[in-house]
Amino acid sequence: MWTTKNIPDQRGKTMIVTGANSGIGFETARELSLSGAYVILACRNFKNAQDALERIRQISEKATVEASVLDLSDLYSVKQFAKTVLQTHSRLDVLINNAGVATPPETKTAQGYELQFGVNFLGHFALTGYLYPLLRKTKGSRIVTLSSNGYQHASIDFQNLRSEISYDPMREYRQSKLANLIFSVELNRRIGIKGDEVLSIATQPGANKTELTRHLSPEEIAAGVERLGTFMEPWQGALSTLFAAVSEEAVSGKLIQPHEDGYRGYPSLVSIKENALDTATGKKLWELAEEITGIHFP
Numbered sequence: 001m002w003t004t005k006n007i008p009d010q011r012g013k014t015m016i017v018t019g020a021n022s023g024i025g026f027e028t029a030r031e032l033s034l035s036g037a038y039v040i041l042a043c044r045n046f047k048n049a050q051d052a053l054e055r056i057r058q059i060s061e062k063a064t065v066e067a068s069v070l071d072l073s074d075l076y077s078v079k080q081f082a083k084t085v086l087q088t089h090s091r092l093d094v095l096i097n098n099a100g101v102a103t104p105p106e107t108k109t110a111q112g113y114e115l116q117f118g119v120n121f122l123g124h125f126a127l128t129g130y131l132y133p134l135l136r137k138t139k140g141s142r143i144v145t146l147s148s149n150g151y152q153h154a155s156i157d158f159q160n161l162r163s164e165i166s167y168d169p170m171r172e173y174r175q176s177k178l179a180n181l182i183f184s185v186e187l188n189r190r191i192g193i194k195g196d197e198v199l200s201i202a203t204q205p206g207a208n209k210t211e212l213t214r215h216l217s218p219e220e221i222a223a224g225v226e227r228l229g230t231f232m233e234p235w236q237g238a239l240s241t242l243f244a245a246v247s248e249e250a251v252s253g254k255l256i257q258p259h260e261d262g263y264r265g266y267p268s269l270v271s272i273k274e275n276a277l278d279t280a281t282g283k284k285l286w287e288l289a290e291e292i293t294g295i296h297f298p
């Protein structure tokens, strides 16, 4: 059973956690900073980032944390955030692509894409691409990307990425989390071809009580609990991410999730389902993201 007690000393390492002000991202950032890492809290607005920083400093005055603004729904904000990181940091050991939005009313990103596809996938694709040169030159660096168990019931509808045909909030959420997993797998493949030593690891946190359900009604949340069983506290959901970020047992190109049916429990390495491993879909999604963002990597 892997827990936060297994986290080795992280002093000297620099890490970024996106969506660090809430839920799993906050728990992740807190544990990593308490274990000595310098953690950049990348949040949608400065107030949220500063609030998270103060909550961590209340636990430990010595925690090395930095509050920063990253709005993943706007590729311009992603570029600005990355530019600042590249100008002010000489290493990046771990990038955690954690931030996510789920089942909002139909909304578009600044560039006109469906919000969940834009924030959860495109924003993190661009962020990883901009920061890749820094990750590449940091020995033993890792890119951790959060998916969801729901990926298994999803597919990528390349004709509807701006919701030009129809909008179904849950379908689009699952599609975006499948895109996150395809991204992690395809990135591992491309890093391998290039011969770089960066690890790309996917995680999914199981069912957790967080703000992710903010767009659902109490009845819809109750139905989710009925279907999936008891939800974990976010500290427990963060364990899979923490394992991926620091454990020697984490493997590039693999998925880490809670051991009991993927919804509850402690971190375990599992096989990825075929819909996220298909190389033709991976290539198509990657090339599309390169075209939209204008970023080519690794």
Ligand SMILES: NC(=O)c1ccc[n+]([C@@H]2O[C@H](COP(=O)([O-])OP(=O)(O)OC[C@H]3O[C@@H](n4cnc5c(N)ncnc54)[C@H](OP(=O)(O)O)[C@@H]3O)[C@@H](O)[C@H]2O)c1
Binding pocket: 018, 019, 020, 021, 022, 023, 024, 025, 042, 043, 044, 045, 048, 070, 071, 072, 073, 097, 098, 099, 100, 101, 102, 119, 146, 147, 148, 149, 177, 204, 205, 206, 207, 208, 209, 210, 211, 212, 213
């Ligand atoms: N909770 C679960 O059961 C569950 C299950 C499967 C997967 N996940 C995944 O776990 C990750 C963390 O979610 P959570 O459960 O911790 O939810 P959460 O409490 O709602 O946290 C989501 C975080 O993402 C941030 N975010 C949303 N839109 C953003 C944007 N445009 N730019 C930058 N940051 C943005 C949020 O910022 P604001 O607070 O400012 O909105 C918040 O910090 C997500 O990737 C989610 O898909 C969660």
